[in-house]
Amino acid sequence: MKKIILTGDRPTGRLHVGHFVGSLRRRVELQNSGEFDKIFVMIADAQALTDNADNPEKVRQNVIEVALDYLSAGLDPEKTTIFIQSQVPELCELAFYYMNLVTVSRVQRNPTVKTEIKMRNFEQSIPVGFFCYPVSQASDITAFKATTVPAGEDQAPMIELTREIVNRFNNTYGPTLVEPEILLPDNAVCMRLPGTDGKAKMSKSLGNCIYLSDTPKELKKKVNSMYTDPEHLTIDSPGHLEGNCPFIYLDAFSNDSHFAKYLPDYPNLQALKDHYTRGGLGDGTVKKLLINVLEETLAPIRERRKQFEQDIPAVYEILRKGSEEARAVAAQTLAEVRAAMKINYFDDAALIAEQAKKYSSNK
Ligand code: ATP
Ligand code: MG
Numbered sequence: 001m002k003k004i005i006l007t008g009d010r011p012t013g014r015l016h017v018g019h020f021v022g023s024l025r026r027r028v029e030l031q032n033s034g035e036f037d038k039i040f041v042m043i044a045d046a047q048a049l050t051d052n053a054d055n056p057e058k059v060r061q062n063v064i065e066v067a068l069d070y071l072s073a074g075l076d077p078e079k080t081t082i083f084i085q086s087q088v089p090e091l092c093e094l095a096f097y098y099m100n101l102v103t104v105s106r107v108q109r110n111p112t113v114k115t116e117i118k119m120r121n122f123e124q125s126i127p128v129g130f131f132c133y134p135v136s137q138a139s140d141i142t143a144f145k146a147t148t149v150p151a152g153e154d155q156a157p158m159i160e161l162t163r164e165i166v167n168r169f170n171n172t173y174g175p176t177l178v179e180p181e182i183l184l185p186d187n188a189v190c191m192r193l194p195g196t197d198g199k200a201k202m203s204k205s206l207g208n209c210i211y212l213s214d215t216p217k218e219l220k221k222k223v224n225s226m227y228t229d230p231e232h233l234t235i236d237s238p239g240h241l242e243g244n245c246p247f248i249y250l251d252a253f254s255n256d257s258h259f260a261k262y263l264p265d266y267p268n269l270q271a272l273k274d275h276y277t278r279g280g281l282g283d284g285t286v287k288k289l290l291i292n293v294l295e296e297t298l299a300p301i302r303e304r305r306k307q308f309e310q311d312i313p314a315v316y317e318i319l320r321k322g323s324e325e326a327r328a329v330a331a332q333t334l335a336e337v338r339a340a341m342k343i344n345y346f347d348d349a350a351l352i353a354e355q356a357k358k359y360s361s362n363k
Pocket of ligand 1: 203
């Protein structure tokens with residue numbers, strides 16, 4: 001069986017470091033590993049509209065932002081098909097058929113959807129489209145016969161639902177669709193990077209993000225105002241690591257070579273953590289290290305972004321070509337789905353002949 005990746009992001013804002021450690025960094029590695037037959041990366045504008053229906057301009061503006069973030073993070077359109085969801089209408093048709101295979105209570109139990117409904121104050125008035133987005137996500141994944149979905153932990157319930165839909169579909173209509181697997185980051189903190197406020201996950205909708213395109217000044221300001229340990233009142237008092245943002249971010253971003261370069265008094269992160277919990281280490285030192293580490297990661301991304309920003313029409317052209325390519329693949333799957341569901345009337349000469357025979361005796 002071919003190894004195929006489908007993954008993507010909602011164009012609701014620029015991409016942040018949570019996306020980077022949760023999925024984007026991995027995608028670039030997988031792209032360059034050469035182990036996959038096809039890689040599709042989708043800008044999920046139709047999904048973004050499910051909770052931004054009254055703000056199409058926001059979605060429209062952010063499509064190019066996400067595309068620029070992709071290219072500057074290292075996605076290469078020669079190796080990866082980057083496309084815009086709404087430009088592949090076949091995905092909507094697939095979602096419409098899959099909705100028959102899922103119950104309302106099944107979607108209601110989805111923990112990610114539950115949290116998102118609360119976050120958006122949708123409790124009393126959930127748009128039907130928003131409620132159904134997990135089903136639409138199943139069509140995005142299956143349209144490309146994806147085997148692998150690199151994503152953060154919040155996506156696990158979506159992939160689980162997709163697998164259920166695939167099984168129900170294949171059992172009901174015959175083997176047609178491919179069951180995908182989620183590929184979570186190896187490092188547990190990267191599965192759900194918290195925001196700079198230390199509370200919920202870093203999320204564009206919550207305004208607690210460090211963006212890949214933040215300037216060095218913005219980055220410094222955000223790190224310096226990060227939530228640490230409210231009980232760590234003086235340098236000498238023992239500090240706590242739980243929920244302590246700079247340490248969580250160091251877990252996600254740093255390696256031993258960063259210590260040799262920026263803080264040679266400590267061989268590695270564990271030594272720094274030990275000192276902090278013993279007492280005698282100030283938050284300022286930890287934050288300064290984190291700024292250096294993040295700068296090292298983000299500076300080349302920022303530089304590449306500047307180059308891609310010079311030719312915006314070329315970036316739209318990449319998206320147009322990618323969308324065309326994606327559409328052809330989704331159309332093929334849709335044709336198979338229609339045939340399996342017996343709604344391919346005009347392609348089915350046997351059906352027409354059979355009906356003709358049934359009625360021929362009436363002549
Ligand atoms: P929104 O608030 O609009 O939902 P978001 O910041 O949650 O935006 P998405 O576009 O929903 O971003 O997510 C895209 C991908 O990034 C998914 O694979 C998701 O798991 C991953 N991701 C998003 N936020 C984080 C995070 N804080 N930590 C790890 N992975 C994340
Ligand atoms: Mg999200």
